[in-house]
Amino acid sequence: MSYELIAILMFSSMMVMLITGQRVYGAIGFVAVVAALLLWGDGGVELAFGASMKLMKWYPLLTLPMFIFMGYMLSESGIADDLYEMFHVWFGPVRGGLAIGTIGVMVVISAMNGLSVAGLAIGATIALPELLRRGYDKIMVTGVIQAGSTLGILVPPSVVLVLYGMIARQPIGQLWLAGVLPGLMMASLFIVYILVRCYLQPQLAPVLPKEERQVSLARKLSLLRAGILPLMIFFLMMGLFMMGITSLVESSAVGAMSATVAALIKGRLTFRVLHETVRKTLGVSCMFMWIILAALTFGAVFDGLGAVKAIEAFFIDRLGLGPWEIIIMMQISYLLMGMFLDDTAMLVIVAPLYVPLVRALEFDLIWYGILYTITCQIAYMTPPFGYNLFLMRAMAPPEVTLADIYRSILPFVIVMTCGLAMVMAFPQIALWLPQMVYGR
Structure with missing residues (x-):
């Protein structure tokens, strides 16, 4: 044979x-x-x-349980609920403001948790019922929450990028930094889409009643304190790392400890919270x-089979494809697989074949890791078996049907595809920050 x-x-x-x-x-x-x-x-x-x-x-693997612990600690202790209230008050007067605030919450949650499922759970249980109660269009806001939750695998600390770094033998710190600007760009594209659509179709997102918009400045400033702890945690974790004060593993330990101290300061570090956090961390880490x-x-x-060399010969010699054509075909294959598999399965199945091919084509593997992750974001919401589609169906209220969920993701898939094309056309969006910090 x-x-x-x-x-x-x-x-x-x-x-x-x-x-x-x-x-x-x-x-x-x-x-x-x-x-x-x-x-x-x-x-x-x-x-x-x-x-x-x-x-x-592999020493950087120690970061994995630390960041997972940090994310679950912040989620279980209710700090995410405080964040949503802050964004609710500050963005409520804007048409579509609560949807924009939800994206803001997702960005912050993503910066404290490397998994999309945490953001989706928070959005579906906290934001979605509130948005529906305020008269927001159920199809639009369902798409907002699904799209926003995918930022968790792009904005550092991303667990998916840890897995990619392990398989592709690339520095995790550089991969995380490479995900910062594309992640913020993607969030900005979501916000622009929400603003434009709500301007063109005002009935989709009614403005808050006047009595709810009349919040005193003192109340608004007091609510800003809800964002202080998450920002301090992120600074202690990523800021010290980028300044070279802590190593990657040390920064993950700082993040986990900071989240625990934050829960203690809030008076929410109960035995139940600690037990649930440790249990979920152990399960996901294993x-x-x-x-x-x-x-x-x-x-x-x-x-050992030499299959990697065979794949290279097939694409380059037999098909005669150019480097960019091969990269585009790879991304299309990820989207097709994303209809049936989750991001981890896709990475494990094809990374041993694609990573050597990308290296042979002389593309930057840090940049390609970001392309892969953005493609996974899109695949998360691609029917018929997109990961987020079924998670949302399990968490959403009864009035949100599976057909609504499928319809909700189309405009966001288009927006994310535009973001993917921008990172492909302008690699410096992903590579500028790693080059500045590491001098690559």
């Missing part, structure tokens, strides 16, 4: 297992280990063992570690 046929068989077996509902790390790891044993006998065991040792020796281990083993088998 040829190596090409073996590679196709591995991919097809893995896809069948994923479609049947098997866990991502179980499907990928099982196929990788079985293929290694069949190809190399008892020596194939060394691949999984070597991947395990490589994972345990899941990601198993996924990384499976990805490393799968990639090692592919390296």
